[in-house]
Amino acid sequence: MNKILSLQEDIKDHLRKIISNLGEVGSNFKVILEEPKEIENGDYSTNCAMQLAKILKMSPRNIAEEIVKKIDKEVYYIERIEIAGPGFINFYMNNNYLTKIVKEVITLGNEYGKTTYGNMSKVNVEFVSANPTGDLHLGHARGAAIGDCLCRILDCAGYNVTREYYINDAGNQIKNLTLSTIARYEQLLKKDSKMPEDGYRGQDIIDIAQKLFSIYKNKYELNSEERYQIFRDFAKQYELDKIKQDLADYNVLFDVWSSENSLYEQNKVNRAIDKLSQKGYVYESEGATWFKSTEFGDDKDRVLRKSDNSLTYLTPDIAYHIDKLERGFDKLINVLGADHHGYVPRLKAAIECLSGDSGKLEVLIIQMVRLIKNGEEYKMSKRSGKALTIRDLIDEVGVDAIRYFFAMRSCDSQMDFDVDLATKKSNDNPVYYAQYAHARICSILRQAEEKKLYYAKLDSYQNINSEKSYAVLKKIAEFPKIVIDAATKRIPHRITNYINDLASVFHSFYNAEKVINKDNIDKSIELLALVKATQITLKNSMALIGVNAPEKM
């Protein structure tokens, strides 16, 4: 824990002791020490006098006075304390304490922001998991950005994170992909083959067919089991490779690629059905096999095996989640699009039935993204092939801008993505604001170096003493706490807000004060340390979003 944060904790402990001497307040009374928005209200503030009013049957202001009398100001770097409004106790710190953060940040470097908060508990985050039947599109881009940022944040907060992608490479959609490919292939052989009813009509299928044609020519003109298998495997691999490449270019890497098919090969799917059956929650009706999910809170019972003997999407997915639990994770987080949120209760029902561990599964719902083009909604459809792919986005807008844009928004509000705005007015993109701050800092450090000026690592900085520089220091000191907050609440956008705030206080500082000043070398080398600490914090926080911190712009 950094010195500023531990000082806050120390003050809290101090308050706790004082309060417990005032009377019986109960063991679950929590002392809250917050940072007021308005600087006039102090560096820290506590509302505990108001909270205690009812318990102690005294007026908040009287309680506040009792508390304030007993606070040891010297030990905690407190300059003065005021009681304000209905009973807030406001602490005005001796700001010299803030400069202690500078040396700490510089010493920690890339490690600044990391904590052991998560105790290395094992978290599995499953995200994207798009079927290998076509390109990733806008919605996947949002899920990928949120999922990946969340993983980076959890990792920073001390969790042991596994990033996982579930490949649906066994079901109906693969059959559809294969039949679509075969149809395109036959069309290349000048046959009058029709696409399947709900086939995939994108350009990628034509590309696959052409590749197959250049390898096999007319060898597979006639229908055969061999043709089906070869075409299926080829198409599947082609699509999957493309997805992997696009994600890698989007700065998203996975630890584990799980295959649905391998669940069948290991007989895990049948075993899941058997286990549900043994527990007595499976029955036959209308030629299908049903799971009695209503016993576990679902709206209606669900089909596991259809009357045509094929399985529903749910069945292998149950086996998959049991498999994940058996791999020893303390927490499973699924990042899902809002269009799938109705699916969650049945999955949880099955997990609860089989393991009693459904509480370990947490689903993060990402709301829909509407694509706006030429001022109106642009409807996308994978089947028709009409879509804006993640590849198009990367080429047109750039990875940093897209990732930052998606990470900025709370994931539970639906949003519009205006392509024209994103491409044309890309200079207005907030990511540049932060990147510019970083580039600016690097420029200062470069020029200082040319003048043989280097930042100083001191225990206390007497020359860092302006309001603007205190604002920067306070912001820097918050960072580890913000990371923990973003991790536990699963809100990556807290980090982008933080980045924006940090860039803002720095820009403001920059415009008010000259860092490199030949006439005051002592001050310069101290301010350089502040600048260096800002650079480290900015870079580390941007890394959590997965965007670059350029040294020049």
Place this chain on the structure above:
RNA sequence: ACGGUUGUAGCUCAAUGGAUAGAGCAACAGUUUCCUAAACUGUAGGUUGUAGGUUCGAGUCCUAUCAUCCGUGCCA
């Protein structure tokens, strides 16, 4: 019809149950003999969808209602 999300400045969005609800864009007025003006400073802009309730205190929690999007397949 039922279940879930969202509703905050002209637009896009923030805001740990706290004090005078904040940013960016758009509008207006300023700042460069000086480390990057992709920046900074200021002005203007609000009945937090509506109506109740909970409490010392509500944009935040509860109820109702309206609007919005998503879902309610033997699709995935």
